[in-house]
Structures are given as structure tokens and as C-alpha cells.
Amino acid sequence: MEPGGPVDGATRAAVLAAYDLERLRYSPALTRITDFAAALCGTPVALVTVLEETEQRFLSRTGVDMDGTPRAISFCEHTILGTEPLVVPDMTADPRFAGNPLVTGAPHVRFYAGVPLITDEGVALGSLCVIDMVPHPDGLSPLQLQGLETLAENVIARLRDTRDAAAWRHAETDARRALGESESRFHTLADTMPQMVWSTLPDGYHDYYNARWYEFTGMPEGSTDGESWRGVFHPEDQERASALWARSLATGEPYQIEYRLRHRDGEYRWVLGRALPIRDEAGRITRWFGTCTDVHEQKIAGDEREVIAQELSHRIKNIFSVIAGLIGFAARGKPELRPAAADLRDRIAALGRAHDFVRPHSRNSAPKVRQDSLLGLLGELFAPYARDGGGGVTVTGDEVTVDDRSATPLALLFHELATNAAKYGALSSDTGRVVLDVRLTDERVILGWTETGGPPVTPPTSTGFGSQLVELSAVRQLGGTVERDWNPAGLRLTITVPADAFARR
Structure with missing residues (x-):
């Protein structure tokens, strides 16, 4: 076909x-x-x-x-x-x-x-x-x-x-039925399965492998009984596999692990190992039955897909830099556009920092804090406003899980608040400071933004683009509400957002 x-x-x-x-x-x-x-x-x-x-x-x-x-x-x-x-x-x-x-x-x-x-x-x-x-x-x-x-x-x-997985469930059902009828029929069934099949006594002693196991490993029949199976595992995987197997034996939990198994040609190939306990009417484990499935090609393909995903995300990050550069270039000969261009570049930079925080990373490039951490994301966004000896923006309160969906509106929202504070509010003064308090309830996240120590605050006479951007991010994109208190001692905002808007469940 x-x-x-x-x-x-x-x-x-x-x-x-x-x-x-x-x-x-x-x-x-x-x-x-x-x-x-x-x-x-x-x-x-x-x-x-x-x-x-x-x-x-x-x-x-x-x-x-x-x-x-x-x-x-x-x-x-x-x-x-x-x-x-x-x-x-x-x-x-x-x-x-x-x-x-x-x-x-x-x-x-x-x-x-x-x-x-x-x-x-x-x-x-x-x-x-x-x-x-x-x-x-x-x-x-x-x-x-x-x-x-x-x-x-x-x-x-x-x-x-x-x-x-469906084939595995059907095979498991067939295997149990065959065991009930005849052990010899089970062996026949196991030998015709594409997977390697094995079984152990209740204490984990391996006493049976099907023909596929010996065909794959090239080991003599009976040579891997008992604890000798460890010898055909990759040395780096033996301790991990043994610990997980011991845990399953102790708890009765299903066993599942990916490890490298030595092929008959000497190459180590990735294998998915699974095992389930068989229990009697009293709930006691009478045997363990397991399979080993060669997943080497899928494992390699998965690693390649991960590399491609990281490369795509890296290129998206570069697009932010290109756009910021183009804006600066376009405004170079037009002095009247430079303030607006600078604001736009700063917003794009904030989006870039948010994207870089939540994007797929390699082990070496990953942030030092959890990538799903709201406090970690806010730390990245507020880093440009840090001051020697402390000050700037302080984030306190509860940890909230975030993902790539909420990172963009959060970046726009808090970049705008921090920028306004630096231009007109608490951060425009050497003695000023901002505290952002995060409180998580069962259904809501309450973000309290409090500025102190800055110049006296007066309510604006008109709604500017920055205020519209705050509304767009908090209300339209995150589904929350914004309450402003133009306290003369410092602006206070209370932003209330549904908890499920921060990360997919």
C-alpha cells in the first residue's frame, strides 16, 4: 500500500x-x-x-x-x-x-x-x-x-x-488465559510473541525466558536465570534497574523501565521492560510476568525530535532579537520615534526572557530554577531592575506553576508595571521599592503589587497604552481582574487570576 x-x-x-x-x-x-x-x-x-x-x-x-x-x-x-x-x-x-x-x-x-x-x-x-x-x-x-x-x-x-499499549493489554489477557489452560500453551504463545518474555518466582528469581530473549541476547539457554540477568544490562543502567525491580518486589507495583540491553552482536540497544504480578484469590503474588520490547529506533527518534524542538525554540528566541534590531534600525533616523521604539524593544526583550525561561532546554542550558515556577519567571523579568545592596522589586509568597501559555501575558503585564514604576513610580527614586506578593488559593491566584518610597502618586487623567496593555494581559488573556488604588504613598494593584489560567492541568 x-x-x-x-x-x-x-x-x-x-x-x-x-x-x-x-x-x-x-x-x-x-x-x-x-x-x-x-x-x-x-x-x-x-x-x-x-x-x-x-x-x-x-x-x-x-x-x-x-x-x-x-x-x-x-x-x-x-x-x-x-x-x-x-x-x-x-x-x-x-x-x-x-x-x-x-x-x-x-x-x-x-x-x-x-x-x-x-x-x-x-x-x-x-x-x-x-x-x-x-x-x-x-x-x-x-x-x-x-x-x-x-x-x-x-x-x-x-x-x-x-x-x-493496546497490543500489550491483549497479549497480557491472552497470556493469563493460556496459563490457566496449560503452561505449555503459554510457552508456545510466549515463543511466538515479538517481545522478549520472562517470568520470576514471587521473590524475583528469574526462572523462565522465551526463545526471543535468547535470540536477542545470544546467551546460552539458562545462563541468565536467577540474578544473572544483570550481566547483559549496560553497566550504567544496572544499579537503576535493580533498585526499581527491588521496589516492585517489595510493593507489588508494576515494573516499567527503559534500559540498554546487550544485543548478540555486542551493541547495546534501548529496551522497554515491563512486568506485572499475578496474584491468587487471597491477593498474594504467585508469579511475575514481564516483557522486554526493543525501542531503540523510537528512542533515538525521540532524542532527535527533542533536538529539533530545542532548535525551533532557539530560532524563535532569535526572532525576538531580530525584531528588536529592526525596530532600533527603523528609529535611528527619526528622533521623534526613539522613545516609542525603546519602549517596544523593552517589551520584546521581556517576551524574549519569558520565552527563554519556559522553552525546551538541554541539560546545560536549562535555568537554575524550575521552568514551571512563577517565582522563577518573575525573577528573570525583574532582574534588570535589581539594585546594588538590594531594593528593586521583591517577590514574596506562594509558588505557582506556569507554562508557555501564560508566560507571554505575564511577561507583558509585569514588564509594563516595572517600567512604569521605573519612570514615574517607586523605582524612579533611590529610596523606592516594590513588593509583589503572590497568594494561591484553591481556585485563584492573587498578585498584590505595592510601591512605596517613591514620588507622590496622582491618578492619571487619561488611559494610556500601558494601562491598556495591563488590561489586555491580565483580563483578556489570563481571564482575571485588576483593581488599582492610587494611594499618594504609592500605587497598589491587586490582580486576581483563575488558578487554571497559569498552567494546563
Whole structure:
């Protein structure tokens, strides 16, 4: 079967049945993918779709509340006809889509880009797509297309995981049934499985391996019984695997670990090891049954995807620097624009610091504090306002978990407050200081901004851009409220935000 292209309904149904789509639907892993796809391509909507006989179902959605659409009006119906991304800069100019109800009516789609999700069987199940309500005359940049294809590969990997997990559950059920009927039948079943299968006594003594184990390791039959299995593990993984196995034996918890196992050719390959206890009617463990699955290629591919994700994020960070440079260059010959350009560059720099804090990092480049820490993010944002001997902005209170979704509005919000304080408020005075107190309740986060020691405060006579930016960030993007107290001794703000706006659950 050629990858992609049309397939008959029976083939599609058979392939879909192998995947546990409900277990994956609206999972945090897929939500992170669609959130990043929308951010990468500059669109309000991103979807992971699956096409069934008459319906298009959404497995993940960013920017919409629908669970799917009729297949007859699906844009992805056209995407799965090929193997390459489908990019439509203006839907109204394309005869395939100009009369589509989603184009002529709400939500009035104008731009679409989708990458087909092609399974190992060569069947395109659906797509990873991004959508906008305004045309994108230039479509997507090469970097955006590369990123979208990389994210689609990640979706396929998640789908593959659900298929393998379903196969594992079926195999476990079959194995237990076979044990109840005959141990010899179990051995026959185990020897025909693609995984390495092993079992132990209740105390963890290994007394059985199937033929696949000996075929993979090249070890003589019986030579890895008891505790001798450690000898074929990579030396760096032996202590970790032994400790986890000992914990499972002590607690009865399922055993699962990735480690490197020596192949018969001498190469160490990554393997996923799993084991479950079998219990009698009294709840006592009678045996442990486990499998080893060769995941070397998937492990290497996952590492490569991580490198690509880090590179994409690094390039996005560089875009902030380029934009700031362009603004400075444009204002160089126009003195009247320099103050506005400086403010804009500062805002872009704050966004860059927030992005750099939450972006994917290597082990060497990661921040010293937790990347999901609100206090850590605020520390990065307020670092330019630190003073010798203390002062500046002091952050106190509770720790709150944040992610990439909330980092941008938080950066704009607190950069604006700190900038105003430095120009007109407490930070404009050598004796002035700012305290930001963070309080977390069950449903809300209360951020109290208090300025003291600065010049006397008077309420403004008009609403400027900075005030509008605070409202945009706190109210429209984070869904919170802002209360101002123009106390002559110093400005006080109370910003109340729903707790679930800071990080996805």
C-alpha cells in the first residue's frame, strides 16, 4: 500500500481499531503539540483530526470548542489524499473550499495548512492542521513547515504508543488465559510473541525466558536465570534497574523501565521492560510476568525530535532579537520615534526572557530554577531592575506553576508595571521599592503589587497604552481582574487570576 492516498472504509476501520484513540483524546501530550503548532504558525486554531466514515473527530484542539465536524465539509479530507503538507493561503480563492460552509459562514475560515498523519500501515488517518480566520498570503515559512511536520511525526509516535499499549493489554489477557489452560500453551504463545518474555518466582528469581530473549541476547539457554540477568544490562543502567525491580518486589507495583540491553552482536540497544504480578484469590503474588520490547529506533527518534524542538525554540528566541534590531534600525533616523521604539524593544526583550525561561532546554542550558515556577519567571523579568545592596522589586509568597501559555501575558503585564514604576513610580527614586506578593488559593491566584518610597502618586487623567496593555494581559488573556488604588504613598494593584489560567492541568 502506498503511503497516503484514498483507502476503502473497511481498511480505514481496521487500522483505526488498532489504536486506543479515546485514551489519547484531549491528552496533555497532544494539547502541548497543538498549542505549540498554533504558536509556531501564528494562528489562533490548531487541531489533530481523525477521519471516520462520516465524521471528522478532533483528538486535540487549541482555539476551538467543537469536538469535530461532518466529514463532508472537512478540509482534512483533501489533506489525506497526498503525502505532503497542504497549504491554502486564501480559502475563498480555492475552488475546492470557496463554497464550504465553514468558509462562507461561521467561523469564516480563510487560511488552512495541514500535514497528513500517515500510519506505519501507510494509511492517512487524519491531519495536524492550523487554521486562521484571515488569509496568509505567504502561506508558511520553510521553518514553520518543518516544525509542523516534526510535530505531526510526534503525533504519529503518540498514536503508535496507544497501539502498542493496546497490543500489550491483549497479549497480557491472552497470556493469563493460556496459563490457566496449560503452561505449555503459554510457552508456545510466549515463543511466538515479538517481545522478549520472562517470568520470576514471587521473590524475583528469574526462572523462565522465551526463545526471543535468547535470540536477542545470544546467551546460552539458562545462563541468565536467577540474578544473572544483570550481566547483559549496560553497566550504567544496572544499579537503576535493580533498585526499581527491588521496589516492585517489595510493593507489588508494576515494573516499567527503559534500559540498554546487550544485543548478540555486542551493541547495546534501548529496551522497554515491563512486568506485572499475578496474584491468587487471597491477593498474594504467585508469579511475575514481564516483557522486554526493543525501542531503540523510537528512542533515538525521540532524542532527535527533542533536538529539533530545542532548535525551533532557539530560532524563535532569535526572532525576538531580530525584531528588536529592526525596530532600533527603523528609529535611528527619526528622533521623534526613539522613545516609542525603546519602549517596544523593552517589551520584546521581556517576551524574549519569558520565552527563554519556559522553552525546551538541554541539560546545560536549562535555568537554575524550575521552568514551571512563577517565582522563577518573575525573577528573570525583574532582574534588570535589581539594585546594588538590594531594593528593586521583591517577590514574596506562594509558588505557582506556569507554562508557555501564560508566560507571554505575564511577561507583558509585569514588564509594563516595572517600567512604569521605573519612570514615574517607586523605582524612579533611590529610596523606592516594590513588593509583589503572590497568594494561591484553591481556585485563584492573587498578585498584590505595592510601591512605596517613591514620588507622590496622582491618578492619571487619561488611559494610556500601558494601562491598556495591563488590561489586555491580565483580563483578556489570563481571564482575571485588576483593581488599582492610587494611594499618594504609592500605587497598589491587586490582580486576581483563575488558578487554571497559569498552567494546563
